[in-house]
Amino acid sequence: MNEPTDRQRRWDRRMETPLAIASLVYLAGYAVQVLAPGLDPVWRDLCLAMTLAAWAVFAFDYGVRFRLSGLGPLRFVRTHLLGTVILVLPLLRPLQMVRIYEQIQRRQDKPRLTLYARVMAYSSLTVALLGFAGALAVLQHERGAPGATIHTFGDSLWWASETLTTVGYGDVTPVTPVGRVIAVGMMACGVALLGAVTGSFSSWLIQSFTREDEKGPPGNSPGAP
Structure with missing residues (x-):
């Protein structure tokens, strides 16, 4: 397994906050759509736009990581299985918060x-x-x-x-x-x-x-x- 490069580490740090926000936005938008089926169409469309925008952030992050890795598509998918699953299955996208929490804990090169x-x-x-x-x-x-x-x-x-x-x-x-x-x-x-x-x-x-x-x-x- 390839060690992360300096560019990959910088990208990880840069995307911590946007990914955390996107995870929460996706979960909030999805929750409103499910829990409020009688919501006004305008608000429902807004919630749908929020979930799609959050998915776009995940897709963009996934594409950049693929580009920075220098790996082939199949090898990248094998070495980034969680990210691939999160991108494909909307149900698991909030689990991105767990990986972000791990990165924050290790920011000083030593878990707290x-x-x-x-x-x-x-x-x-x-x-x-x-x-x-x-x-x-x-x-x-x-x-x-x-x-x-x-x-x-x-x-x-x-x-x-x-x-x-x-x-x-x-x-x-x-x-x-x-x-x-x-x-x-x-x-x-x-x-x-x-x-x-x-x-x-x-x-x-x-x-x-x-x-x-x-x-x-x-x-x-x-x-x-």
Whole structure:
């Protein structure tokens, strides 16, 4: 994997704020379109324009990164898989915030949080963004479908929480093909994130207990009577 050049690093720093704003604008515009179906057409068109403008920012950033990388198209896609997925799937574009948060943490060449804290922080941020975006997407496709059990945003949030935590009570489930595809993706992400958080927390506990065992009781310390 090629190391980032100085031009790529400068571009990363320059695009931190625009990408963060574009992510929030996209999520806000999409949320308004889904949660306010009876909105005045003028405002709906404005929200649509906001989401398209945000997508244009992502597409422009992706094109510049491709140009600066000097890689072929296939190799660039393999080495920038998250960016490619975010560009293609609107549902995942808010996850761009996670990568931006990582860049900000490393701005001084040293993360401000420990490894375990970073894993849990990033996982929590990802779960929140993915759950909110997934709930919006499922509501958009399920609302009004024959036999649907997801009718309100509260229903979709409850379903997203069940799915991401892999609980799956089954009281509300998607019935449309698109809704079920979204469910499969969220199940996979939920298993991965839950495993990352659990593994990180377990490692932190083991490391803490190991340090305590190495210290030993006061009576066993060197020079103790």
